[in-house]
Amino acid sequence: MSHEHNHLQEALDTLKATGVRITPQRHAILEFLIQSMTHPTADDIYKALEGKFPNMSVATVYNNLRVFREVGLVKELTYGDASSRFDFVTTDHYHVICEECGKIVDFHYPGLDEVEQLASHVTGFKVSHHRMEVYGTCPDCTTSKEVH
């Protein structure tokens, strides 16, 4: 049984447990998110599934991404550019983003509890979570920028 299959099954269980109906569209969106390595936009998902669901509405994609986010299955990433990207939540990881080509690569890091604690102490906030991304140039783009 593959990891992808596991994730999908667990996600469907989560939906059932929270009383969210499992529709073919939701199934397909989840499946796409899980197998996707590209942190797609809502429009990416919409386009990717229009073969299987010629009548699906963009609103359906947005609605379901919101539902998935509320249930904790999906994380919404807002970078500088126009549209949000969506990431199926697996284990805790951060992202490195290539400023040349936009590629997003995961990397794992112990977590920044210390920063949260300091922030909480200094500002008096009750801290719930944080986000962090690293920006730079990916190996491919670094190579193609070199003079030959």
Added chain:
Amino acid sequence: MSHEHNHLQEALDTLKATGVRITPQRHAILEFLIQSMTHPTADDIYKALEGKFPNMSVATVYNNLRVFREVGLVKELTYGDASSRFDFVTTDHYHVICEECGKIVDFHYPGLDEVEQLASHVTGFKVSHHRMEVYGTCPDCTTSKEVH
């Protein structure tokens, strides 16, 4: 000579040095950003200055914020919500954001060079910078949520 005045003067020098013309609108936008503690949106700035510049266009605000960003005077912050916020760049600091009321508070932290280094090592990226924010509930909102 106040800090605000210093910042403004330095900002104007930066503009002159990079060949960006200093217009009354740019002067006012910079001034507002420097004295503002609220990380305003483009529309906030537009509204704040419409008394002084009744004919200023929204496009002017956006254009100039882009120019300031390109020159390194201003940082654009994209959180989950609809519009970007703009922050005059002074010393390195991070933000805590209240999930109830949206308030943004600065806090200083040594910097996460170690994370950048690890990310670079693991992914092969040439790292240029990172962003991080902490989320939680501010003291005011915590208080007003308590049962009396």
Added chain:
DNA sequence: TTATTATATTATAATCTTTATAAATAGTGT
């Protein structure tokens, strides 16, 4: 100071992402 010239501003429209609405459809538990 004035003329020149490129740049900035304005007004407007267009574009793009995301959300709202209402009618039609389809899951789910019985």
Added chain:
DNA sequence: ACACTATTTATAAAGATTATAATATAATAA
């Protein structure tokens, strides 16, 4: 299979940002 309610669809609307073209203006040099 039925009934109930959530979901989907199609469409329009809203909101943020960018593009365009005409006008105005800052910087520079004569």
